[in-house]
Amino acid sequence: MIRINVDLNSPLPAYQQIIQSLKIEVLSGRLKNGDRLPPIRELAKLLKLNPNTVAKAYYTLESEGFVESRPGSGNWVNVRAPGLDGLKRSMLDGETRAYLDRAFSLGAGLDDVRNSVERIAAHE
Amino acid sequence: MSDHILEARNLTVRFGKRPAVDDVTVAFKPGEAVVIAGPNGAGKSTFLRCLAGAIVPDRGRVLLDRNLSGRNIGFLSDRLSLYEGWTLEEAWTFHRREFGIAEPARQTFRAIDLGPRRRVKSLSVGERTLFHLSLLMAQKPAVLLIDEVLHALDPYLRERFLEAVIEAMDDFKTAVIMVNHVFQETAQLPERVMIMDGGRFSLDESREDLERKVKKAVFAGEWPSEIPFLFETSSDLQKERYVYPFLDEWPAKSGLDFKDVALGEIVKAFIGGAYVQKRAR
Structure with a gap:
């Protein structure tokens, strides 16, 4: 069962939220190469979205090479390992940027951040 | 009409001296989802009723794509009365004959969870709205005009309602034009946003x-x-x-x-x- 979250109050457009969710599913391994994505109609009903919004997300993923669309049979995950590394790095950078923003706003410096990350990682 | 499915030209509706819709010209494309918002009394519902043919304008006219007729337009409003004394089955049979619908009724009743022997007047406002929507859906509408009905629906019926509208958009490429006060649940549907104020459109932009x-x-x-x-x-x-x-x-x-x-x-x-x-x- 894959998880796709769309926050209706987020200013991030819904199709970009779908793209983000699907990429996370791929990185986490819940979606694998060759898996079939939910049909546009079903995902639109589930998330209460315009079918065009879901189609736009799939279309964008296709143009980025993450999805292969086969006419009449749906949309399929298409990721090989090299593409995955780049994706992982760019999403991690995004998360780090957001985290650093919050950490610095607390008045923490880079050394505080480094210490905190290492201390907590060591306990997990 | 070019690539438009429905068009209003110089539409004016007056209630007494005051124009409720004031010289409005606007066109809609096949399959697009539009929300019309605005303050109370802006003329939104009157405009929609004009598009639906439920009000005859004082001036101007509503043009339909030449391949369509009034029966390709579905109008949904909680102010409509509808086959009140009949059972759902009788209403359905009548409606089906009237609009030449082939689809069997059983499917509809199962989809909306209502017993065919209940009378229309015994339905709650929400159930009636869903029943009406199911009748309109069987017409495979090219345009669906929705005058704020969501506020009358409980959360469960709201979901059923939205799913049915989304299915129509996918199945028939229905253009959906809705007037909204309650925005939360439908906020992700529209691709075009129009704001009406004082009988005119003060904004008409793509959502993007x-x-x-x-x-x-x-x-x-x-x-x-x-x-x-x-x-x-x-x-x-x-x-x-x-x-x-x-x-x-x-x-x-x-x-x-x-x-x-x-x-x-x-x-x-x-x-x-x-x-x-x-x-x-």
Whole structure:
């Protein structure tokens, strides 16, 4: 069962939220190469979205090479390992940027951040 | 008509002396999803009823794509009365004959969870809305006009309602034009946003453009006078201003931090702005 979250109050457009969710599913391994994505109609009903919004997300993923669309049979995950590394790095950078923003706003410096990350990682 | 499915030309409707719809010209494309928002009394429902053919305009006209007729247009409103004394089955049979519908009724009754022997007048407002929607869906409508009906539906029926509308958009490429007060649940459907005020459209933009052009800035000191704003919310703690149309150079010029705004909040800012203007007049 894959998880796709769309926050209706987020200013991030819904199709970009779908793209983000699907990429996370791929990185986490819940979606694998060759898996079939939910049909546009079903995902639109589930998330209460315009079918065009879901189609736009799939279309964008296709143009980025993450999805292969086969006419009449749906949309399929298409990721090989090299593409995955780049994706992982760019999403991690995004998360780090957001985290650093919050950490610095607390008045923490880079050394505080480094210490905190290492201390907590060591306990997990 | 070119690529339009439905068009209003110089539409005017007067109630007494006051125009409720004031010389409106606007066109809709096949399959598009449109929301019409605006303050109470702006003329939204009157405009929609005109498109539906339920009101004859004082001036102007409504044009339909030449391949369509009135039966390709579905109009949904909680003010309609509908086959009141009949059972659902009788209403369905009549409606089916009237519109030449082939689909068996059983499917419909199962889909909306209503017993065919119940009478229309025994239904709650929400159930009636869903029943009416199911009748319209069987017509495979090219256009669905929805006059705010969601506020009468409980959360369960709201979901069923939205799913049925989404299915129609996918199955028949139905153009959906809705007038909304309750925005939350439907906020992700529209691709085009129209704001009506005083019988005219004060805004008509694609959702994508609108989301790019409206931003919000929190400020404490002086507001730079060259930046126009739509609406302000203020408290003792802070002031927020919604700006439109946003220019990329403003953050650097003004030093203000501009944030993206979700569609529901954008619409609220436009309606709030309309009230402020009204007070000023």
